[in-house]
Amino acid sequence: MSETRKRRGLQRRIDKIDAENIDYPTPSLAWMGRTHQWGTRVKPGNKGLTLSSLNVGHYGEIPEFWEDQTRMPRGSVAGPGGVPPIGYSVRAKHELWADCAGDLYEEAIQRRWAPTTDVPWATIEPLPEVVERAMCQLCTELCQHANVEIETITSWQQELSYGYHEVKMFLATETFDAARHFEVFRKRALCNGGGLGVESQGRVNRMILENRGGWTEAMAVLQLLRGTLTHTIYRHGMSFAHNDAEAIIFGKCLEDKSRHLAYGLDHLKYAINHQSDQALILEQVLGIGERHLVRELRDPPFRESLAIIFGGGIEGARTHGMARYQHLMGDFVRQYLDWSDWLGLRRREFVAPELKAFLEK
């Protein structure tokens, strides 16, 4: 469309306005000048203008407790009375904070990927039927891991106050990451002549979703216990990829999951260091979670599908496939205990015996 034609159209609309009969209120401009800190000029650094770099002066004051009960952005001026309280329940810094959250948000944005176009789907070729069935069963399981993550975080978002926006923003990216994981494993299951398998018992899923004791406690089960298992599955999945597409799927999911764990672990450390008895509470929660996980692991589809993938079929599953499954579970328990040690949580001596047994196989 030419500029002349656009100008003519605009003029026609202006001509229709009866300017004399429009009532322009005298501007009060009373809101102008109401600020805690004016003249702020944050400059981009070598990483650009990052979220964390904005934490200067008044805007960098992150309180131990966020009194406000509205959506007021941290550093802004509270509105005049009359804003109805929203009722955020998580308002103390130790209940959600992690120093790394702002940087992890930036990293999630920087390292985003798109399953639709970034996975070389054409490299997927027909597999033996039992292996395809096992792969689809694993994808079904991983879809459930992802949608529990989405539901857990979104159900808590409304409880987390705006005084700690870095955390809320990072969790928004984690929700999107989990949606991406749900997407990519659903696509993998439905692109090679197979289909989705059976739903898992979901004992751990229910515990994560129904845990209303606190955000920190939910993080212990979602990130430290379940997240470590998912992380380990991604690592072994990448190592046993049947094609470039699967290698990229598991590789990219691994990076995303590592970012989620980074927030989870950093937050748990912060909570433990700033709240007396927090470690004891988490040890109790994790003990319960471990027992749910042990019962869930008795469900055959998870164990058998992994063994078939690792063994290249049912015969191989009976021998080296199952041995590899034990290896995976051993890696999971070792990582879980290493991270628990780092957090100062006494799981190495009290971990569920059925999990500890994987270390000896």
Add this chain to the structure above:
Amino acid sequence: MAVFPSIEWFDEVREVFNTHPEYHGAGGGACETTFGVRVGQRMFRLTMEGLECISADEIGEQQHETLDFYLDLDPDEWQEMLENIRDHGGADLDHSLNTLDLELDEGLARSTGDQYRQDLFFRYNQTLQHFFDASARIRTEF
């Protein structure tokens, strides 16, 4: 032809990695870590910043704490990995950083004392793999 391991070798790989966009797409993205490559008794320090590997130098033991983590293989294991990368244009599944870390008794990625910093190995795993895969484009002497 650069000799592995040497600063010259890492500089040649850096040049390839930094200038080929295929190593930075599809979630490759920014990478912020300083990690080590231990070859026998020698330790090389690589600094990743943004989309580039900005420096490589050789460090002594007293500087190990500047590393987030380090990758530890014997010289012949490094050679096997790099020859595999050269032959395939990138590591095959048996020689990827992830598989080596899973398979080796002590793992590939070692901590310098802080679990959080060691976990950067996983956060940037694909980018680190791309870095070593870039060595397929240079000629290496062992």
